Amino acid sequence: MSETLKLPPLEVxxxxxxxxxxxxxxxxxxxxxVSIAVYYDVGSRNEREDRTGFAHLxxxxxxxxxxxxxxxxxxxxxxxxxxTMNGTTSSERTNYYETLPANQLxxxxxxxxxxxxxxxxxxxxxDNQREAVKxxxxxxxxxxxxxxxxxxxxxxxxxxxxxxHSTIGSMDHLDAASVEDVxxxxxxxxxxxxxxxxxxxxxxxxxxxxxxxxxxGDVPSQPLPTPLDVSEPTEVANNYREWEDKLAPFPAFxxxxxxxxxxxxxxHALYLAGKLLYDGxxxxxxxxLVKGEESVIQLFGFTDERRGPSSxxxxxxxxxxxDLSKIRETIMHEIHDLATHGPTPDEMQxxxxxxxxxxxxxxxxxxxxxxxxxxxxxxxxxxxxxxKELEELLAITPDSIRKTVAEYLDTENRALLDIVPAGKG
Amino acid sequence: MPIQTTAPAPLSPVPFQIPAAxxxxxxxxxxxxxxxxxxxxxxxxxxxxxSGDAHDPKEHNGLTAAMVSxxxxxxxxxxxxxxxxxxxxxxxxxxxxxxxDFTIVSASTLSMYSADILDLIAEVVFRPTFxxxxxxxxxxxxxxxxxxxxxxxxxxxxxxxxxxLYGSHPYATIAPxxxxxxxxxxxDLVSLxxxxxxxxxxxxxxxxxxxRDELLxxxxxxxxxxxxxxxPSVDEPNLPERSARTITIVDRPGSxxxxxxxxxxxxxxxxxxxFPLLVMNQVLGAxxxxxxxxxxxxxxGYTYGAYTRMDMxxxxxxxxxxxEVRTSVTGDSLKEFFYELNRxxxxxxxxxxxxxxxxxxxxxxxxxxxxxxxxxxxxxNQQLYGLPGDYLQSYRDNVAAxxxxxxxxxxxxxxxxxxxxxxxxxxxxxxxxxxxxYASDVEIFDTEAQPKDVSDYELSTDDxxxxxxxxxxxxxxxxxxxxxxxxxxxxxxxxxxxxLVTMLGEGEIKAGSVSGIKFSATAVTDLQGxxxxxxxxxxxxxxxxxxxxxxxxxxDPLTFSGSRS
Numbered sequence: 003m004s005e006t007l008k009l010p011p012l013e014v015x016x017x018x019x020x021x022x023x024x025x026x027x028x029x030x031x032x033x034x035x036v037s038i039a040v041y042y043d044v045g046s047r048n049e050r051e052d053r054t055g056f057a058h059l060x061x062x063x064x065x066x067x068x069x070x071x072x073x074x075x076x077x078x079x080x081x082x083x084x085x086t087m088n089g090t091t092s093s094e095r096t097n098y099y100e101t102l103p104a105n106q107l108x109x110x111x112x113x114x115x116x117x118x119x120x121x122x123x124x125x126x127x128x129d130n131q132r133e134a135v136k137x138x139x140x141x142x143x144x145x146x147x148x149x150x151x152x153x154x155x156x157x158x159x160x161x162x163x164x165x166x167h168s169t170i171g172s173m174d175h176l177d178a179a180s181v182e183d184v185x186x187x188x189x190x191x192x193x194x195x196x197x198x199x200x201x202x203x204x205x206x207x208x209x210x211x212x213x214x215x216x217x218x219g220d221v222p223s224q225p226l227p228t229p230l231d232v233s234e235p236t237e238v239a240n241n242y243r244e245w246e247d248k249l250a251p252f253p254a255f256x257x258x259x260x261x262x263x264x265x266x267x268x269x270h271a272l273y274l275a276g277k278l279l280y281d282g283x284x285x286x287x288x289x290x291l292v293k294g295e296e297s298v299i300q301l302f303g304f305t306d307e308r309r310g311p312s313s314x315x316x317x318x319x320x321x322x323x324x325d326l327s328k329i330r331e332t333i334m335h336e337i338h339d340l341a342t343h344g345p346t347p348d349e350m351q352x353x354x355x356x357x358x359x360x361x362x363x364x365x366x367x368x369x370x371x372x373x374x375x376x377x378x379x380x381x382x383x384x385x386x387x388x389x390k391e392l393e394e395l396l397a398i399t400p401d402s403i404r405k406t407v408a409e410y411l412d413t414e415n416r417a418l419l420d421i422v423p424a425g426k427g
Numbered sequence: 428m429p430i431q432t433t434a435p436a437p438l439s440p441v442p443f444q445i446p447a448a449x450x451x452x453x454x455x456x457x458x459x460x461x462x463x464x465x466x467x468x469x470x471x472x473x474x475x476x477x478s479g480d481a482h483d484p485k486e487h488n489g490l491t492a493a494m495v496s497x498x499x500x501x502x503x504x505x506x507x508x509x510x511x512x513x514x515x516x517x518x519x520x521x522x523x524x525x526x527x528d529f530t531i532v533s534a535s536t537l538s539m540y541s542a543d544i545l546d547l548i549a550e551v552v553f554r555p556t557f558x559x560x561x562x563x564x565x566x567x568x569x570x571x572x573x574x575x576x577x578x579x580x581x582x583x584x585x586x587x588x589x590x591x592l593y594g595s596h597p598y599a600t601i602a603p604x605x606x607x608x609x610x611x612x613x614x615d616l617v618s619l620x621x622x623x624x625x626x627x628x629x630x631x632x633x634x635x636x637x638x639r640d641e642l643l644x645x646x647x648x649x650x651x652x653x654x655x656x657x658x659p660s661v662d663e664p665n666l667p668e669r670s671a672r673t674i675t676i677v678d679r680p681g682s683x684x685x686x687x688x689x690x691x692x693x694x695x696x697x698x699x700x701x702f703p704l705l706v707m708n709q710v711l712g713a714x715x716x717x718x719x720x721x722x723x724x725x726x727x728g729y730t731y732g733a734y735t736r737m738d739m740x741x742x743x744x745x746x747x748x749x750x751e752v753r754t755s756v757t758g759d760s761l762k763e764f765f766y767e768l769n770r771x772x773x774x775x776x777x778x779x780x781x782x783x784x785x786x787x788x789x790x791x792x793x794x795x796x797x798x799x800x801x802x803x804x805x806x807x808n809q810q811l812y813g814l815p816g817d818y819l820q821s822y823r824d825n826v827a828a829x830x831x832x833x834x835x836x837x838x839x840x841x842x843x844x845x846x847x848x849x850x851x852x853x854x855x856x857x858x859x860x861x862x863x864x865y866a867s868d869v870e871i872f873d874t875e876a877q878p879k880d881v882s883d884y885e886l887s888t889d890d891x892x893x894x895x896x897x898x899x900x901x902x903x904x905x906x907x908x909x910x911x912x913x914x915x916x917x918x919x920x921x922x923x924x925x926x927l928v929t930m931l932g933e934g935e936i937k938a939g940s941v942s943g944i945k946f947s948a949t950a951v952t953d954l955q956g957x958x959x960x961x962x963x964x965x966x967x968x969x970x971x972x973x974x975x976x977x978x979x980x981x982x983d984p985l986t987f988s989g990s991r992s
Contacts, residue, residue, distance in 0.1 A: 007468060007537065007539065009468075032466050032797075033443070033793055033796055033797045034441035034442070034443045034793055035793055035794055035797050069430070069432075070430070070431070070432045070433070074725070077715065077716070078716050079434055081714060081715065081716045081783075081787055082716065082783045082786055082787060083437070083786065083787075083790055084786055084787050084788070084789060084790010084791040084792075084794075085790065085791070085794075086791070086794065101794055102790070103437075103440075103441070103790045103793060103794075104438075104441045105437040105438040105439060105440050105441055106437050106438075106790070107438065108435035108436070108437065108438065109434055109435055109437065112431055112434065112435050116430075119430070137731070204441060209438070216431075217431070220430075282511070282515045283511035283515070284508070284511035284512040284514075284515040284516075289508055289511075293507065293508065293564075296564060299568075299571070348512070348516060351516055352512075352515050352516040352518070354518075355516060355517055355518030355519075355537065355540070356515070356518040357518075358518055358537055359518035359519070359536070359537055360518075362467050362468060362469055362537065363469070363798075365467060366467060366469075366797060366798040366799060367797050367798050368797065
C-alpha cells in the first residue's frame with residue numbers, strides 16, 4: 003500500500019561573485035522570514051597537529067567584533083531585529099547563520115560581510131575567548147558523564163590525524179595559540195573563495211543579488227589552502243579500549259565502524275540500516291533491548307557522514323547489574339540478521355515514509371533548507387542536489403542494504419569502547 | 428562603493444497575515460478547530476483536554492503522568508510494539524503528554540496518511556488497555572528517573588519555589604515521590620482515563636493540508652458515540668499571601684555554584700496585563716540583551732546566564748529571576764538582581780530600550796509560524812487559554828501599543844522585591860552569611876527535601892578557632908560507595924598543612940586555614956599521571972569532622988564525615 007508523493011523541486015539559483023564567493027538563492031515566499039547561512043570550508047580536520055581545537059576557538063572569535071561592529075554587537079543587532087543566530091564547528095566546516103524577519107535581509111548580510119572582511123583580532127579578545135572555550139569544555143565534555151566518549155571513539159575508528167582528533171581539541175594547544183595564528187587562519191580559511199553563502203526564504207532575487215554584491219563584492223579573495231589528505235586504511239585504528247569515566251553513574255559501551263564517505267550508495271544504505279536498528283520505538287534494537295530484554299536504560303546510534311571516510315556508532319547504557327557482553331551479542335546478532343535476510347517489506351515501507359516525511363519537514367523552515375543547501379554547495383559543488391537526495395535514498399534496495407550491512411557492519415573490523423564508572427570497578 | 432559603517436535600514440516591512448481558523452462544536456461538546464494550509468503535504472493533530480497533572484486525585488500524585496505515558500503502550504487491538512510499528516510505518520509521530528493544566532494527544536504525519544493517523548489517535552484515546560507488564564516497566568523506569576532528578580539543581584530549586592508560591596494548590600507539586608509511583612495500580616489508570624478523556628472538556632485542533640468537509644465527516648465516525656462526561660470543577664486557587672521576604676536554601680555542601688531563584692506570584696495567562704508584562708519582561712530579563720543579563724553576565728561576569736521569566740498557567744502564574752553563579756558572588760548577585768528589580772519599578776524605561784524589546788517581540792513572531800509545528804502551537808495555545816479570536820492577528824499590534832508608562836505600571840504591580848521568595852541551591856554554609864541580610868525568615872533543606880537546623884549553618888564570628896590538629900579517619904561518599912580517607916593535619920595558628928591519603932594515593936595539603944569551627948584547604952594529588960587539585964571544606968565539633976571535597980573531574984561535591992583517632 004506504499005503510496006508515492008511528488009514534491010515540487012525547491013527553487014535553487016547559484017552564482018559566483020568575482021572574488022570567488024559562491025552564492026545560492028533559495029526563494030520561498032510562504033512566510034516573511036529569511037535565513038542566511040555562511041559556510042566556510044574549514045573544520046577541525048584542517049588543524050595543525052599542534053593546534054587542535056583552533057577551528058572552534060576561531061569560531062568564537064567571529065563574535066568578537068569587526069571594523070564596524072563592536073564586541074558582542076553581532077548578537078545585539080540580531081536580537082533587536084527580532085532574529086535568531088548561531089555558529090558551529092565540526093570536522094568538516096564552520097558555519098554561521100541567522101534567521102530574520104524578511105525585511106532585515108540587509109542587516110544580516112552586512113553583519114556577515116563585515117566579519118568576513120575585517121575581523122577584529124586582539125590579544126584581549128583571544129585571551130577572553132580561550133577562557134570561554136575552556137569553560138565550554140568543562141561544561142560540555144569534562145564535567146558531563148559520558149561527555150568524552152565520542153571523541154575517544156573517533157580516535158579508535160580513524161587513523162589519519164585529520165579525521166581522528168577532536169573538535170574541542172587540546173587546551174594546551176589553545177594556550178599556545180597566538181594572535182598571529184588567528185590572523186593567519188583568518189587569511190587562509192575565511193576568504194570569500196573558501197566559503198558558500200546561502201539565502202533562503204522570502205526575498206526579491208534581484209534585490210538580494212544587489213545586496214550581496216554591495217556587501218561582499220569587495221572582500222578580497224586569497225590563494226586557496228592546500229588540499230587535504232583524509233584517506234584512511236580500511237581497518238579501524240584500535241579495536242578495544244576501556245575508559246574510566248569519573249562521572250558515569252552506570253557502565254556503558256559504544257561501538258564504532260568505519261564506513262564509506264557521504265553520498266555514496268554504501269553511505270545511503272548504512273544510513274537506512276541505522277534507522278532500522280536504532281531509530282524510534284519500533285526499531286529492532288529498541289524492541290530487543292529496551293522492551294524485550296528490559297536490559298537497557300538508553301540506546302542510541304547515529305552516522306557521522308563526512309567528505310572522506312565516515313563512521314557509524316551504536317551505544318547503550320544498560321540497567322544496573324546487566325551483562326554488557328550479552329547486550330553486545332544481541333546487537334551483533336541483529337546486525338547479522340540484517341546482513342543475512344535484509345530488511346522486511348514492512349521495514350522498507352517505514353523507511354520510505356520516513357524519508358518522505360523528513361524531506362517535507364526539512365522544507366518548512368528557511369534555516370533547515372539553507373543549511374542543507376550550503377552543505378551540498380560546499381561539499382559537492384552542487385546545491386541542486388537538495389532536489390535529488392530523496393530520490394537517491396528511495397532508490398536503495400533491500401538487497402543493497404543487506405549487502406552493505408554484511409560488508410561494513412557484520413564484521414570484526416569495529417571499535418569497542420567500554421566505559422567503566424571510576425571508583426566502582 | 429564605500430563600506431557601510433552602520434547597520435543598514437530594513438527594507439519595507441512584509442505584511443504577515445494569519446487567516447482565521449474554522450471553528451465548530453460537535454453535538455457531544457467536542458470543540459473542533461481546523462486551520463487549512465496547503466503549503467506542504469503535512470497535517471498535525473492536537474486533541475487537548477482541559478485538565479492535567481494539577482487534577483491528579485489527592486492520594487494519587489503522578490497518576491496523570493502515568494496514564495499519558497501508558498496510553499501508547501497497548502490498546503485493545505495492538506500491543507505496545509504493534510502501535511510503535513503502525514505509527515512509524517506511516518513515517519508519523521504520535522504521543523500523549525500532560526502539563527499542569529492540560530492533557531494533550533499530539534500527532535503529525537504526511538497528509539496522505541491523515542485518515543490512518545486519525546484511526547490510531549482514536550485507538551490510543553478510546554481503547555488503551557494499560558497492560559500490567561508495561562505498567563511495571565513504567566514504574567521501575569520512572570523511579571530511576573526521579574532519583575536522577577534529585578541530582579539536578581534546577582529541579583531542587585523549582586521544587587522549593589513552587590511549594591513556597593503555591594502552598595496547598597496542586598501547582599505546588601512538580602513531581603511525584605517514588606512511593607507515589609510505586610503504588611500506582613492499573614485500576615487507577617483505567618478510572619482516570621474514563622473520567623478525564625471526555626469530549627465536552629476537550630478541543631481538537633487540526634492544522635495542515637486537509638479537506639475540511641471530509642475531515643468533519645471522519646470526526647462524525649470517530650467521535651459521535653463518545654459520551655459527554657462530568658466536567659471537573661475549576662476552583663479559583665487560594666494561594667498563600669506573602670508579606671515579607673524569605674530565604675530558602677537547599678544545601679549541596681561544597682557546591683561550586685549557587686542556583687538562584689527569586690520569585691513571586693505573577694498572573695494567569697489571560698490577565699489583561701499580558702502584553703505590557705511581555706514587554707516589561709523583555710526589557711528586564713527575558714533575553715541575552717535584557718538588563719539582568721547585561722548586568723550580571725556582561726558587566727559583572729558572575730554567571731554564564733541570568734534571566735527573568737514568567738510562567739503563566741491557566742489559574743495562576745509566577746515571575747522569577749534566575750541565575751547560576753559562582754558561590755562566592757551569591758550575595759553580590761542578589762544585590763544586582765534587587766537593583767534591577769527596583770530600577771524597572773522606579774524609572775521609566777528609555778525609549779530606545781523599549782523599542783528594542785518591542786521590535787524583538789514583533790520580529791520573532793513570524794519565525795514561530797514558519798513550521799507547521801510552530802503554527803499548531805500558536806493556534807493550540809489560543810484555544811487552551813481561551814484567548815480572543817483575533818489574538819494571532821492582533822498580537823504584533825498589541826505589542827507595539829505598549830508604552831513606557833505601561834511597563835513601569837506593570838513592574839510596580841507584579842514585581843514585589845520586598846516580599847520575594849529567595850531560593851538558593853548551593854553550599855548553605857557559604858551562602859547563608861552572604862545573603863543573611865535579605866530576610867529574617869530562613870529555612871534550609873537537604874537535597875531530599877528534609878528540613879535542616881538553620882543554627883548549624885550560622886556561625887558566630889567570635890567563635891574561637893578550633894584546633895583540628897591530628898589524624899582523622901573519614902568516610903567519603905563516592906556515588907553511594909563509602910571510600911576511606913585519612914587526613915593528617917598540622918595546625919599553626921589559623922593555617923593548616925598535612926596529608927590526605929585515599930585509595931588513589933597520597934596528596935599534600937597546602938593553602939589551608941581554620942576560621943571558627945570551619946576550615947578549608949587545597950590538596951594536590953596525582954591521579955594516573957595527572958595533577959589533581961582538590962578543594963576541601965569542612966567543620967569540626969570536638970572530635971567530629973564533616974564536610975565535602977570538590978574536584979574538577981567530579982560534578983558534585985563528595986561529602987565526608989568521621990572522627991579524630
